[in-house]
Amino acid sequence: MTNLVHRLGERIRLLRRESNLSQEQLGELAGLHTNYIGQVERGEKNVTVESLEKIAAGLRVSMEELFRYIDPMKREDDLAKIHALLSSRSNQDKAMVLKMIRSVFDWEASKYK
Template identity: 45%
Template sequence: MSSQTMKIVGERIRSLREQRKWSQMRLGELADLHYTYIGRIERGENNVTIKSLEKVAAALDVPFEELFRFIKPLEKGKDTYYLSLLVNKFQGRNVVDQKRAYELLSYILEWKDE
């Protein structure tokens, strides 16, 4: 996987972990992986193995493919790059958080357009 893809997968894993209000240590225990390794995966620093991703997905109780939701080959500078990052950040958040983020972003954009 490219380093950009690893960063996005890592952000997705972090989002799913935080949604459960788990620490990296807790996810590491459940996945039988060291918590520092979980941190490196979340930051996209490691070229993670499929086996490790399977362990993480099982610990999070999600299908393996859920770790790759909304992941497409992205290139900086492309029209959808930052939009994809935003979507990835907010997926997995509860509806209240999504609504608040939308309202805040709308407010910022309206202020900018004035």
């Protein structure tokens, strides 16, 4: 299979693991066979758009999110690292981090007034 198929499979595996789902659980949520999920993650299957839509729904992400960061020209930047760290955290944790970031920006802005 192509490098794109492998990168997409790796992305699906990453999102599945971030969601703390097994291949079996994702298969159930997506309405796809567990073996098929494994083949997609390993880049052994050239997955259809319909199956990608089911997988995205099972992962509770948009199609845009599913394809994010698979382009080799776009290296993972700091924002992507922050997103990856926060993706599996509770809403309370996310709100706390947002509050801390705003505090840092407010403090920084006050230095230059």
